[in-house]
Each structure stands twice: as C-alpha cells, then as structure tokens.
Amino acid sequence: DTGVSQNPRHKITKRGQNVTFRCDPISEHNRLYWYRQTLGQGPEFLTYFQNEAQLEKSRLLSDRFSAERPKGSFSTLEIQRTEQGDSAMYLCASSLSPRDTQYFGPGTRLTVL
Amino acid sequence: GNSVTQMEGPVTLSEEAFLTINCTYTATGYPSLFWYVQYPGEGLQLLLKATKADDKGSNKGFEATYRKETTSFHLEKGSVQVSDSAVYFCALKGRAGGTSYGKLTFGQGTILTVHP
Numbered sequence: 355d356t357g358v359s360q361n362p363r364h365k366i367t368k369r370g371q372n373v374t375f376r377c378d379p380i381s382e383h384n385r386l387y388w389y390r391q392t393l394g395q396g397p398e399f400l401t402y403f404q405n406e407a408q409l410e411k412s413r414l415l416s417d418r419f420s421a422e423r424p425k426g427s428f429s430t431l432e433i434q435r436t437e438q439g440d441s442a443m444y445l446c447a448s449s450l451s452p453r454d455t456q457y458f459g460p461g462t463r464l465t466v467l
Numbered sequence: 468g469n470s471v472t473q474m475e476g477p478v479t480l481s482e483e484a485f486l487t488i489n490c491t492y493t494a495t496g497y498p499s500l501f502w503y504v505q506y507p508g509e510g511l512q513l514l515l516k517a518t519k520a521d522d523k524g525s526n527k528g529f530e531a532t533y534r535k536e537t538t539s540f541h542l543e544k545g546s547v548q549v550s551d552s553a554v555y556f557c558a559l560k561g562r563a564g565g566t567s568y569g570k571l572t573f574g575q576g577t578i579l580t581v582h583p
Contacts, residue, residue, distance in 0.1 A: 396573030
C-alpha cells in the first residue's frame, strides 16, 4: 500500500500562468476528492470523482479550474490564468466508497507571485 | 449546509497535561464525525471516528464521544506528549442520500504545542 501521492509537492508560478497538479490515489479506490487549504484554515471541498465521473463541484471551483480522472485512476487539477488568491495547499484524498475512510496525500503547495 | 466549529487556538500545554479540544457541528440528519491530525510537514491522517450517536472513537490515547444532544465531538487525551504537537481538525461527513454524502466538511483546525 503506497498511499496517496501528489506531484509536484511545491509549485511557484507567476500570475497568469497555467498550472497542473497530479494525484495518484490508492489502488482500487473508486472515490477521489480534491480539497483546498489556505493558511490557518481547514480543508475546503472542491470536487470529487466516482471512478472517471466527476459528480460534484464546489462553488469554490471557478471556470478557471478543471479536473479530470481519465480511466478512473490518477487525477489532474488544472488552474488556468492563476491569480494570487489561488495560493494554497491543494489536497487529494481517496476512498473505496463514500462511507469509507478518506486517505489524504501530502498535498501540493501552490504559490502565485 | 453542514458546518464544523472548533475551539479557538492555539493550545499550549506541558507534557502530561490533560487535553481538550472542543468541536461542535451543524448538519442535517446524523453525520459521521472525525478527528484528523496533521503533523509538521506531513499530510492529514485520520486519528479517530464515530459514526452514530454515543459512539466513542479512540486511538493513541485520544478519545472523542459523539454527542447528538449537544451536537459535539470534543477531543480529549489524559496525558499529552511532545510528539502530539500537531494541528487537529474536526470534520463531518453527511449521511447517505444527502447532498453532502462522502465529502468532508472541516473545522478551522487547532494548533497544539506540547512543551517538555
């Protein structure tokens, strides 16, 4: 069991650039979640997938954000035209089913200059 | 919608002191409740959970009881150690059939520092 992995661990970018993060869930986990955590706050839900289907998106996920999970395995989260307000820790979690424990990755810390 | 409120932090204690971190929630129906811990430089880890009223979750000396009447899930430990220094998050997961089923709603986190 290798756990949930996320890459990169850190990303520094300039305002206006596009960035993409990757999450590899625990093998056979059908559910994959993305959360965002800003300094001093708890994680906030962004979106989730059941296999390859994206079933819910938070109001926090503006049109500049897009997430995919092709083939129901790894997932990517892309932010277009980054803004300074996008600076945060982006967390990925996976679970076998909705009722099972979510296991979190180490996160990708994004800094937008 | 669902929400979680944790006690204001940070909390600073001496080793072997008693710990309480308060957590209250607002939710439709009967959610599952969780405490997650985030050690410095590491990802969120599940500490303990309770899925129905009066359940007690416990792990590593930590305990929390699901109190439906007070909508609370306070975290306690009888004797903290320096290694318990971390950020603690209370969270809930909505019940099946609800719009929040599966996703977690977190409190703002409480920083715990334990001194030798």
